[in-house]
Amino acid sequence: MGVLAGRWLRLYTYTVLLLLYIPILVMFLYSFDKSFYASTWEGFTTRWYRLMLRDTRLYAAMANSITVALASAVVSVLLALPASRLGRSRVKRVIEASAIPPVVMPDIAEAVSLLLLLIALGFTFGWTTVFIGHTAFNIAYAYLTLSPMSGDVRRYEEAARSLGAGRARIIARITIPLLMPGIVAAFMLAFIMSFTDFVKTLFTKGPGFETIPILIWNRARRPGLSEFSSQNALNAVASSMVAVTLLTVLLYTMLRRYRSRRNLGTG
Amino acid sequence: MTVGRGKWIIASAAPFLVFLVVFFYAPFAYVVVYSFKTGSGAGLSNYIALLHGTYLRVLAASLKLALSTTLITLLLAYPAAVYAGLMAGVRERYIVLVGFMIPFWIDFLLRAIALKNILYILGVRPGFTATLMGMVYDYLPYMFLPIYASVSNVPRNAVDAARSLGASAGRIFKSIILPLTMPGIAVGIMLVGLMSLSDYVIPSLLGNVDTYTFGTILYYMFLESDQWGLGSALTVLLVASTMAAGYYTVKKLGKEALEGWES
Amino acid sequence: MKGAAVKLVDIWKSFRGTPALRGVNLEARQGEITTILGPSGCGKTTTLKVIAGLESPDRGKVLFDDEDVTGIPVENRDIGMVFQDLALFPHMTVWSNIAFGLEARRLPAEEVRRRVKWALELVNLDPQVYANRRVTELSGGQQQRVALARALVLEPRVLLLDEPLSHMDYLLRRSLLRELKKLQRRVGVTTIYVTHDQTEAMILSDWLVVMRNGAVVQSGTPMEVYENPRDSFVATFFGDGNLADAGFFGVDGAASSKALLRLEDVEVNPDPRRVDVVREGRIVEAFFQGPLTRLEIDVDGVILAAYARAGNGWRPRSGERVRVGWRLSDVRVLPG
Numbered sequence: 001m002g003v004l005a006g007r008w009l010r011l012y013t014y015t016v017l018l019l020l021y022i023p024i025l026v027m028f029l030y031s032f033d034k035s036f037y038a039s040t041w042e043g044f045t046t047r048w049y050r051l052m053l054r055d056t057r058l059y060a061a062m063a064n065s066i067t068v069a070l071a072s073a074v075v076s077v078l079l080a081l082p083a084s085r086l087g088r089s090r091v092k093r094v095i096e097a098s099a100i101p102p103v104v105m106p107d108i109a110e111a112v113s114l115l116l117l118l119i120a121l122g123f124t125f126g127w128t129t130v131f132i133g134h135t136a137f138n139i140a141y142a143y144l145t146l147s148p149m150s151g152d153v154r155r156y157e158e159a160a161r162s163l164g165a166g167r168a169r170i171i172a173r174i175t176i177p178l179l180m181p182g183i184v185a186a187f188m189l190a191f192i193m194s195f196t197d198f199v200k201t202l203f204t205k206g207p208g209f210e211t212i213p214i215l216i217w218n219r220a221r222r223p224g225l226s227e228f229s230s231q232n233a234l235n236a237v238a239s240s241m242v243a244v245t246l247l248t249v250l251l252y253t254m255l256r257r258y259r260s261r262r263n264l265g266t267g
Numbered sequence: 268m269t270v271g272r273g274k275w276i277i278a279s280a281a282p283f284l285v286f287l288v289v290f291f292y293a294p295f296a297y298v299v300v301y302s303f304k305t306g307s308g309a310g311l312s313n314y315i316a317l318l319h320g321t322y323l324r325v326l327a328a329s330l331k332l333a334l335s336t337t338l339i340t341l342l343l344a345y346p347a348a349v350y351a352g353l354m355a356g357v358r359e360r361y362i363v364l365v366g367f368m369i370p371f372w373i374d375f376l377l378r379a380i381a382l383k384n385i386l387y388i389l390g391v392r393p394g395f396t397a398t399l400m401g402m403v404y405d406y407l408p409y410m411f412l413p414i415y416a417s418v419s420n421v422p423r424n425a426v427d428a429a430r431s432l433g434a435s436a437g438r439i440f441k442s443i444i445l446p447l448t449m450p451g452i453a454v455g456i457m458l459v460g461l462m463s464l465s466d467y468v469i470p471s472l473l474g475n476v477d478t479y480t481f482g483t484i485l486y487y488m489f490l491e492s493d494q495w496g497l498g499s500a501l502t503v504l505l506v507a508s509t510m511a512a513g514y515y516t517v518k519k520l521g522k523e524a525l526e527g528w529e530s
Numbered sequence: 531m532k533g534a535a536v537k538l539v540d541i542w543k544s545f546r547g548t549p550a551l552r553g554v555n556l557e558a559r560q561g562e563i564t565t566i567l568g569p570s571g572c573g574k575t576t577t578l579k580v581i582a583g584l585e586s587p588d589r590g591k592v593l594f595d596d597e598d599v600t601g602i603p604v605e606n607r608d609i610g611m612v613f614q615d616l617a618l619f620p621h622m623t624v625w626s627n628i629a630f631g632l633e634a635r636r637l638p639a640e641e642v643r644r645r646v647k648w649a650l651e652l653v654n655l656d657p658q659v660y661a662n663r664r665v666t667e668l669s670g671g672q673q674q675r676v677a678l679a680r681a682l683v684l685e686p687r688v689l690l691l692d693e694p695l696s697h698m699d700y701l702l703r704r705s706l707l708r709e710l711k712k713l714q715r716r717v718g719v720t721t722i723y724v725t726h727d728q729t730e731a732m733i734l735s736d737w738l739v740v741m742r743n744g745a746v747v748q749s750g751t752p753m754e755v756y757e758n759p760r761d762s763f764v765a766t767f768f769g770d771g772n773l774a775d776a777g778f779f780g781v782d783g784a785a786s787s788k789a790l791l792r793l794e795d796v797e798v799n800p801d802p803r804r805v806d807v808v809r810e811g812r813i814v815e816a817f818f819q820g821p822l823t824r825l826e827i828d829v830d831g832v833i834l835a836a837y838a839r840a841g842n843g844w845r846p847r848s849g850e851r852v853r854v855g856w857r858l859s860d861v862r863v864l865p866g
Binding site: 006009010012013016017020021022023027030037079080085086091094098099101102105108109110112113114115116117120132133139140143196198199202203216217220221231234235238242245246249 | 293298351354355363467
Binding site for chain 1: 615
C-alpha cells in the first residue's frame, strides 16, 4: 500500500484514538475544578470527591447497584451452568437457539415488553423487577460464555470415566476445576453488565428506585438543582466509576493471565 | 452420548429455559398481542397510525440519525482498522486494539457525560448535532472492533503478493481488502445501526425535544404518555427489523459474522 | 497382568438413523495386540468405544473372557484407555493424572504411591523428574507415555488405544511404536489398537482386523492378510500392490477376475530364468525413495509399480524402455 499511505494512516489512527480519550481526560481533570461548571478553570480542589462521601443518595444507589448485580450474576451462572453442560441433542439445540435473541435484541425492546407484562401481572416495581430485567439478559450471556467450553470438558470427563471414577468424583475433580475460568468469566460479565445497565433498569425500576447509572443520569438531566447535580460533581462521580472499571478490567486480565499460565501451560 | 446421565442433566437445565421463557419470551409475546389491540377489539390500527403523518416523520427522523451515525462511524473507524489490522507491527496492533477496547469497557453513560463536558466547552447546544456527535463518540469502538477482526484475517502476504503483481494501491483496496473485510463491515453496520436506532441514553442527555430515536419515542409512549398500543407496535417493528437484519447478515456471511458479534 | 480375551458378537450400532456398525464380529486373544485397521469413517473408533463401554450397541454382545459385559458401564469394566488426543487432565500434574484411577478405587495412599512409581518407571519416565510436572509442559512423546502409564497403572483387563500416535511426527511415531510393542510384551495385557496407518498395523499386530463401512472385511495375522487379501480393498489398504485383470498377469482361467501382484514381486530387467513372465514396458515416472526407487512402468497400457534398487550405476529415467517380469506363483487372484 505504499509506505506513505501507511504513515498517514498511522497518524490518522492515533489521532482518532487520542480524540477518543480526550473527553474522558477532560472529565477527570474538571472533577478537580473549583467551579460548578466545566468551563473556566477556577482552581484545584477535592471538594467534589469529598462531597461524594456525604452523598447518601449515592450510597443508596450503590447499594442497589451492587446487590442487584451480585444477585443477578449468581443466579445467571447457576442457571446457565447446567444448561451449558448438555450433550449434543435436540434439547441442547433448543436451548442454544433460545439464548441468542437476548443478545441480539435491542434491550429497550425487552425492557418495554417486560414493563407491560409486569404491570399486567400486578408486580410492584423496585428491586425485584430490576433484578428480573437484568437476569433475563444475563443468563443468555452467561450461557454463551460457558457453552463453548463444555465440549472440551466432556473429553476429560470421558477419560475420567474410563479410569473408573464415579460421577461425584468427576464433577468435583474434573468438571468444576476445568470450568472454573469460564464460570468466573461468566460471573464477571453478568456482574458488569448488570452494574452498568441503564435502559433495562430505567423501564423496570418504578418510581424512586435508583442504581448508580440512573442516579448519574437523573442528576445530569437537571443540573443546577443542587450542589450534587453540578456538572463537576457528576464528573467526580463518573471519574470514580471509570477508575473502578479500569481497575477491575486490569485485575481481571492479570488474573486470567496468571491462571492460564498455571493451569493450562503457557497461554 | 453419555449413558444414563441424560435425564438428570436435562432436568437441571430446565430452570434456565423456564426463566427465559417466562421473563424474556412471554413479555415479547404479550407485546405482540398488545400491539394488535385497538379501541374496538383487534386490528392493525396501531401499525397504520405509526406509518402515517407525524409518527412517520418522527420515525424517519430516527432513521436519519441512525444512518448518519452509522455512516460517520464507518468512515472514521475503517481506515484505523485497516491500519491496525494490516500495516501495524505486532506491538502497535496490541496498543491500538487495547486503545479501542478500553472505552468499550467504560460504561456508555459515563462516556456520554464526558462528552457533554466537551460539547459544553465548545458551545454546542443540545440537539441533533450534539446527539450525533455523542453517538459517534460512543459507538466508534463498536464499529472499529468487528472491522478490525476481519481485517486481521486478511493475510498480509496477500497485499504483498498483489503488489508484486503490479497492482496499484487503489486496485488492491478494491479487489482484496474491501471484499475480505465485508463481514466485519456488515457486523459493524448492524451493531451500530441497531444501537443508534434504539438508543435512549445519548439523546436524553445530548438532544432536545426534537431529537428522535426509537428509544426516545418508546420512552415517551410508555413512560410519559399512555400510548401503549402504539408503543407495542413500534417495539414489534423494531424487533422485526432486528431479526431481519440479523437473519440477512448470517445468511449472507455465515456463522463467522455471528461469532464476531459475540466477541 | 494377563488380561482378558475380548469377543464382540454381532454388534450393530446406529447414530441418528445412520448405521455405524453392521454386525461386527471380532476376537482379540488374551495377551495379544489386536489391531483394528481401516479408513476414516469405517467404524473402528466406534468399535473401540463399544468395547470400552463408552457406547452401548443397539444389538449384539461384548464378552470379556466369556463374561457378558454389554450392560456394564465403562466405569466398572476395568479397562484402560488411551484416547486419540490423550485427554490428560491439563490442570493436574503427571502424578495426579496417573494416580487418578487408583484414587477412584480408594486404594490406600501407600499402595497408590507404589503403583504410580512403578507405572512411571514402566514407561521410562523418571519419577524424580516428572512426577510433579504439569502435563502441559511435556513433549508429545512424554505425554504419550503418561497417558499409557495412567491406563496401565490400573492393571486393566484390556488396554484400548485409539490412534494415539496420529498427532505425532514420523520419527517420534516410529520410536514410540517400538516402545509400545516392547512394553506390551513385558506387561502382557490384552491390547486393542485402532489405526488407519498400515505401517503401524504391520509393526504392532499379533492379529489384524480390517474394517470398512462398519463391517469387518478380513481378520488374520498380518502375514496372512498381506499374502492372501480377500479383495482389492484389503489388498491395497494393507500393503501396496498392482491390481489388474488376472489375464494380464498371465494367469489362466477366470481371466476377468482381479489379481494382485505386490510391488516387490515385480522384477525390473530380470534374469529370464528366474521369472515366468517377461514383458516390455516404458518408465513413466521414477520416484527416488532412498534405498529404493519406485518406478511406474507402462506395460501395454497398464501402469505397473515396481521397485528398483539403487546402486549398480543405473539411474532410471522416464521414457526409458525396460523389461519387467514376475513369477506366476506370486500372482494372487482375488476372490469375488
